[in-house]
Amino acid sequence: MNSNSKQPLVFLVLGMAGIVAAVVFNEWTIAAWLSYGGSLRLFDRVAIWMVDFILVGGGVMLIRKRRAIRMGKAEFLLLCGTLGILLVGSEGAARILDRAHGNDFLQNKQRAERGIIPFRMFGPDFYAMEDGMRYIVGRHGEKFPFEKKEGVFRIVAVGGSTTQNLVDGMHYPLRLQELLSEMYPGRTIEVINTGNSAYATPHLIVLLSLDVLSWDPDLIIASENINDLVAAYFPDFALDYSNKYTHETFLPQRSFTEALFGWSRLYWVIVSRMEALSYRMLEARDTVYTRRSYGNEPPPEAKAVFRRNWETFVDIARARDIPVILASQPLEPSEHYWNLHMRYKKYNTVAVYPLHEEFLLHHATFNATIKEVAHEKGVFFVDNAAVFAGERTLFSDFVHYTRAGIEELANQYATFIDRHHIINHEL
Structure with missing residues (x-):
């Protein structure tokens, strides 16, 4: 950032973005996602409040100190690195919480990449091969021998x-x-x-x-x-x-x-x-x-x-x-x-x-x-x-x-x- 005159505006925008992220994205997006249409668990609620506090506090600080803060190249790179770490942390948290709530993020990717199934258009693959043997796979993963056993x-x-x-x-x-x-x-x-x-x-x-x-x-x-x-x-x-x-x-x-x-x-x-x-x-x-x-x-x-x-x-x-x-x-x-x-x-x-x-x-x-x-x-x-x-x-x-x-x-x-x-x- 070479132009000091533009830095206060940048920090004003970043501060407002932090507050909006807390109030709109975190409180509505993440909270609504975790609740799955119901009320939040206590742990989830506390975790979201902590993130709210960090985002709002950081946003208010940036807005109030926007004219006093000076950012050189090193500080700008540090900011970018911090944002990168936050994104990586958010991804990890999303995966952990998703699994904790009994979901699997990979299903979204697989659903998006699904191909046309001949004659049925869409749906699961009902077959699996193990040790050269064909098995029928039920809708939720249960396996049955393709050749029905006697009795x-x-x-x-x-x-x-x-x-x-x-x-x-x-x-x-x-x-x-x-x-x-x-x-x-x-x-x-x-x-x-x-x-x-x-x-x-x-x-x-x-x-x-x-x-x-x-x-x-x-x-x-x-x-x-x-x-x-x-x-x-x-x-x-x-x-x-x-x-x-x-x-x-x-x-x-x-x-x-x-x-x-x-x-x-x-x-x-x-x-x-x-x-x-x-x-x-x-x-x-x-x-x-x-x-x-x-x-x-x-x-x-x-x-x-x-x-x-x-x-x-x-x-x-x-x-x-x-x-x-x-x-x-x-x-x-x-x-x-x-x-x-x-x-x-x-x-x-x-x-x-x-x-x-x-x-x-x-x-x-x-x-x-x-x-x-x-x-x-x-x-x-x-x-x-x-x-x-x-x-x-x-x-x-x-x-x-x-x-x-x-x-x-x-x-x-x-x-x-x-x-x-x-x-x-x-x-």
């Missing part, structure tokens, strides 16, 4: 995020496996979770045809509703849901900044907060999402396609004599719980939703379609929607489950399987 009763659970749904290390297929293993101690039970966020019935048909059939399942449990229903609210409805699944939300979108900084957890924290800021701006304009009246029935073409897809799914399984349980999808009916999940979808600028009471009727109609297909095709049906009955303690938002909800779901399936003697106690 094993293998169940495959398919669906969207409500099947994938993981809380405190537990998901319903894993809990179902535990329950059935207790109920049938003479049998080896496997329950493979293939659920994936945003999967609709076309994904399930492809997954069944190209993967699950080769796993030699003894039973398939299938439940999906909302992802199909939402496709009806995108413009220009298509029979294969391409009107929905060609949106950028579901396709790889890698930017230059992601390629450059995607390794950084701090980068992903900032990105998530910038997205949140954009949503807050939409809220200020009351344009988070759009609703209009569709009537009490879902669009007829969407309902017909939904029925067609479930009929196709069942026909494929029955052609191999594989028993199928179709299940309705439970729902917490309040608009508040709808907002917990749907309010901040990237595609809300495109989709036009029905009035809330109409949406509830549409969802119920799709559940009724699942029941009709099950009865017409002669397969099992579990009415989870009736059992859950909108009980709020079972839901984390309008369709996803709490730990208690996962337990309830697994219990329902275990009881149903036992009541209908789908598994023999002995071979």
